Amino acid sequence: MRDLALLPKAHLHLHFTGSMRPGTLAELAAAHRVRLPSALLDDDPLHVPADERGWFRFQRLYDAARACVRGEADMRRIVAEAVADDAAEGSGRLEMQVDPTSYAPFVGGITPALEIVLDAAREAGARHGVSVGVVVAASRMRHPLEARTLARLAARYAGDGQGEVVGFGLSNDERRGETAAFAPAFAIARRAGLASVPHGGELLGPGHVEDVLGHLHPDRLGHGVRAGEDPRVLERVVASGVALEVCPASNVSLGVYDDARHVPLRALVAAGATVALGADDPLLFRSRLLAQYETARTVHGFSDDELAGLARASIRASRASADVRARLLAGVDAWLATPERVPTA
Numbered sequence: 005m006r007d008l009a010l011l012p013k014a015h016l017h018l019h020f021t022g023s024m025r026p027g028t029l030a031e032l033a034a035a036h037r038v039r040l041p042s043a044l045l046d047d048d049p050l051h052v053p054a055d056e057r058g059w060f061r062f063q064r065l066y067d068a069a070r071a072c073v074r075g076e077a078d079m080r081r082i083v084a085e086a087v088a089d090d091a092a093e094g095s096g097r098l099e100m101q102v103d104p105t106s107y108a109p110f111v112g113g114i115t116p117a118l119e120i121v122l123d124a125a126r127e128a129g130a131r132h133g134v135s136v137g138v139v140v141a142a143s144r145m146r147h148p149l150e151a152r153t154l155a156r157l158a159a160r161y162a163g164d165g166q167g168e169v170v171g172f173g174l175s176n177d178e179r180r181g182e183t184a185a186f187a188p189a190f191a192i193a194r195r196a197g198l199a200s201v202p203h204g205g206e207l208l209g210p211g212h213v214e215d216v217l218g219h220l221h222p223d224r225l226g227h228g229v230r231a232g233e234d235p236r237v238l239e240r241v242v243a244s245g246v247a248l249e250v251c252p253a254s255n256v257s258l259g260v261y262d263d264a265r266h267v268p269l270r271a272l273v274a275a276g277a278t279v280a281l282g283a284d285d286p287l288l289f290r291s292r293l294l295a296q297y298e299t300a301r302t303v304h305g306f307s308d309d310e311l312a313g314l315a316r317a318s319i320r321a322s323r324a325s326a327d328v329r330a331r332l333l334a335g336v337d338a339w340l341a342t343p344e345r346v347p348t349a
């Protein structure tokens with residue numbers, strides 16, 4: 005068994021607010037005199053049913069955490085710590101999602117909000133030796149015209165260099181909003197060369213995956229785990245080369261599967277899908293990137309060869325520059341070439 009923290013990998017599904025360390029949230033809440041719900045302060049991962057009530061509870065906690073982020077210093081700290089934590093877990097490439105709308109009121113608009121995140125990403129990336137890209141994500145809960153505004157903003161900062169925008173996403177409750185209404189925003193992003201990385205197929209089944217495939221032409225799907233419930237849909241995902249950002253801890257916390265054993269990780273990989281493991285919202289799920297790889301090893305029985313395969317898939321599905329991808333892929337080969345550690349009793 006080789007050390008998974010040393011396996012180079014790319015982290016393609018991590019939300020800005022959801023990346024926060026619990027201790028940081030507590031400090032920000034104290035500094036801004038915000039009273040946090042106790043569920044955000046205890047050590048237990050969130051566990052809700054996969055229905056509207058469960059989502060509402062998740063959203064309420066998420067909003068409470070977001071309300072503690074009140075300006076540039078807080079924003080910079082969150083990015084810096086997310087990059088540091090990723091680096092410690094062997095991530096050489098992080099693509100972090102942010103909806104700048106939420107922080108705009110504190111810093112004078114969505115443009116400065118995004119620029120602060122990009123600048124902090126450049127700084128932290130350089131300090132920790134992590135290549136960092138940003139995904140601008142619109143929300144299904146808001147008007148599709150707002151998504152277009154965000155897509156235009158994202159397009160202005162497009163690039164594969166350190167601290168540039170690499171993709172455009174769509175998040176929040178899959179049951180809300182009409183997927184087709186967001187197509188024009190994704191078209192703007194695509195024309196600017198951005199990857200299309202909407203959420204889909206976590207809370208809703210294969211029908212939703214088809215809806216997203218048809219209207220938003222994703223390069224990657226946030227989650228997409230439930231595509232496997234219809235072999236025809238999974239085949240379409242595989243044939244079109246759409247990568248799945250699979251976040252096992254998130255699936256269990258949000259009640260999509262009652263146990264990590266039931267996350268169809270093996271079935272998806274066996275069907276030929278490109279799977280990139282991600283942490284989604286470690287603040288609420290109390291589980292970071294490395295833990296997802298550990299789940300693949302301990303719960304799903306992935307061998308070191310197979311774990312290296314997952315890492316390679318994440319790197320190839322990333323929007324890192326060709327030289328960064330080549331360097332990380334070489335690192336995966338080097339990891340596999342190291343002798344296995346014999347477990348000590």
Ligand SMILES: [Zn+2]
Binds near residue numbers: 017
């Ligand atoms: Zn997500």
